[in-house]
Amino acid sequence: MTIRFVVVGGGPAGVQAASTAARLGAQVTLVERDVVGGAANLWDCVPSKAMIATGSLVALAKRANVRGLEPLSPEVDLGLLGARVRQIEHKLASSMTEQLLSQGVEILRGSGRLVGPHHVEVSTEDGELRSLDAEAVLIATGSYPRVPAWAPVDGRRVLTTRQAYPPPEIPKHLIVVGSGVTGVEFVHMFRSLGSKVTLLVSRQQVLPQKDPEVAAALETDFLESGVILCKGARAVSVEHAGPDNVVVRCEDGRVVEGSHMLLAVGSVPASGALGLENAGVTVNEAGHIPVNQHCQSNVPHIYAAGDVSGRLPLASVGAIQGRKVAEHVMGLHSREHRHLDYDKAASAIFTEPEIADVGLAEAEAFALGRKIRVTKVPLATNARALIDGDARGFVKIVSDPATGIVLGGSVVGDRAAELVSVIALAVTANLRVLDLAESLFVHPALSEALAEAAE
Numbered sequence: 347m348t349i350r351f352v353v354v355g356g357g358p359a360g361v362q363a364a365s366t367a368a369r370l371g372a373q374v375t376l377v378e379r380d381v382v383g384g385a386a387n388l389w390d391c392v393p394s395k396a397m398i399a400t401g402s403l404v405a406l407a408k409r410a411n412v413r414g415l416e417p418l419s420p421e422v423d424l425g426l427l428g429a430r431v432r433q434i435e436h437k438l439a440s441s442m443t444e445q446l447l448s449q450g451v452e453i454l455r456g457s458g459r460l461v462g463p464h465h466v467e468v469s470t471e472d473g474e475l476r477s478l479d480a481e482a483v484l485i486a487t488g489s490y491p492r493v494p495a496w497a498p499v500d501g502r503r504v505l506t507t508r509q510a511y512p513p514p515e516i517p518k519h520l521i522v523v524g525s526g527v528t529g530v531e532f533v534h535m536f537r538s539l540g541s542k543v544t545l546l547v548s549r550q551q552v553l554p555q556k557d558p559e560v561a562a563a564l565e566t567d568f569l570e571s572g573v574i575l576c577k578g579a580r581a582v583s584v585e586h587a588g589p590d591n592v593v594v595r596c597e598d599g600r601v602v603e604g605s606h607m608l609l610a611v612g613s614v615p616a617s618g619a620l621g622l623e624n625a626g627v628t629v630n631e632a633g634h635i636p637v638n639q640h641c642q643s644n645v646p647h648i649y650a651a652g653d654v655s656g657r658l659p660l661a662s663v664g665a666i667q668g669r670k671v672a673e674h675v676m677g678l679h680s681r682e683h684r685h686l687d688y689d690k691a692a693s694a695i696f697t698e699p700e701i702a703d704v705g706l707a708e709a710e711a712f713a714l715g716r717k718i719r720v721t722k723v724p725l726a727t728n729a730r731a732l733i734d735g736d737a738r739g740f741v742k743i744v745s746d747p748a749t750g751i752v753l754g755g756s757v758v759g760d761r762a763a764e765l766v767s768v769i770a771l772a773v774t775a776n777l778r779v780l781d782l783a784e785s786l787f788v789h790p791a792l793s794e795a796l797a798e799a800a801e
């Protein structure tokens with residue numbers, strides 16, 4: 347019997363689930379009300395990294411002397427930049443759509459909601475109602491930016507991340523509220539595009555969840571590039587001050603005036619208006635759909651994956667959850683398989699220097715009282731880093747002193763997001779430091795620092 351599988355939400359989790367299930371023989375309908383690829387392509391990962399790529403090129407041009415050229419001062423063309431961002435989104439959305447269609451996935455444009463445990467109702471973009479029966483349903487509706495009650499977002503001066511790709515003008519002085527991953531990426535993006543930037547950090551360290559040494563490297567770079575860091579500053583209000591300015595007040599009385607304010611204070615799961623109650627699906631206080639290791643909700647044939655599941659809010663994690671869901675729906679997990687280990691997910695922060703880590707962090711190991719071996723190599727002596735004129739940062743590897751097994755690591759520096767993949771593979775495959783140290787890497791390459799750190 348062919349399994350009918352309905353996926354609501356076409357972000358990384360939904361697309362991957364639909365594609366894998368179709369490949370495995372399911373009859374799949376993917377319901378998406380916006381674009382295939384989801385918020386990841388339209389609002390989050392892709393446009394932010396495209397803008398950062400432009401910002402990083404501007405920054406590199408300004409220090410072109412490191413590669414023997416006269417320093418340049420390129421002008422940012424916001425029209426061109428906006429068109430480029432949209433073109434990338436469009437290319438990705440159409441290639442995903444083509445692939446899904448070629449696999450036999452039905453793509454329904456519209457909003458889906460559960461009207462019963464095995465029924466999804468879709469109000470299509472043509473204004474029709476379509477009813478779908480399903481043996482299994484995946485909710486992969488993602489999340490949207492959190493807007494605190496004190497912040498009247500107007501899309502002009504007070505912005506969420508979704509209004510910044512790119513804004514109509516480069517902000518003269520941008521105040522970024524929130525110093526987590528998204529906040530620091532937007533600081534880097536707008537600083538390199540030419541804005542003066544003030545970052546309000548509610549605690550005493552940017553990236554409060556990260557290794558302090560890694561956070562310190564970023565803070566140093568921010569300060570050197572002229573970013574104003576206000577630590578212990580919790581924003582509580584924002585007001586317009588004339589047509590061109592905003593004033594942000596902090597809990598401790600500090601006041602910061604700028605031309606724009608950008609909120610980067612987390613996200614809210616998109617679990618409302620999905621009719622979850624009609625199918626008996628439980629939602630927790632934060633609005634996430636709690637799931638087990640197979641991404642099943644409390645109703646076993648209704649799954650949740652991606653941001654709405656409340657696990658690691660990363661596109662990469664959502665995609666692999668989607669794949670696991672499809673395999674489970676198709677009965678593959680009755681055989682031995684590897685459960686998703688969220689502690690082994692690599693993640694990156696696309697600042698300058700780039701920051702990436704995976705697995706056990708040094709600070710976390712100390713907090714747990716766990717014995718570890720930490721080896722660290724600065725990029726300052728790496729030939730490729732010197733050739734490229736950017737020798738900032740380091741590679742750090744955390745391993746088990748008894749077995750030599752790689753437990754985690756961090757990379758701060760140029761192309762950290764690529765380099766960390768080698769450590770991620772080592773962590774997932776239980777490789778030992780010796781395996782890395784004896785790998786014959788390319789010379790001259792940044793990856794040589796990985797082998798060196800593993801010695």
Ligand SMILES: Cc1cc2nc3c(=O)[nH]c(=O)nc-3n(C[C@H](O)[C@H](O)[C@H](O)COP(=O)(O)OP(=O)(O)OC[C@H]3O[C@@H](n4cnc5c(N)ncnc54)[C@H](O)[C@@H]3O)c2cc1C
Binds near residue numbers: 355358359457488664
């Ligand atoms: C600024 C920013 C930058 C980020 N950068 C990165 C990064 O570099 N790397 C990374 O791994 N992660 C990044 N993330 C996180 C990443 O974007 C999310 O984890 C990821 O998008 C979650 O994927 P998802 O599949 O849950 O759904 P989403 O990508 O959120 O997509 C959900 C889809 O569901 C659709 N939908 C919602 N409700 C319905 C409904 N009722 N009916 C039909 N369709 C519906 C929406 O239209 C949307 O298309 C970033 C996040 C932000 C905010």
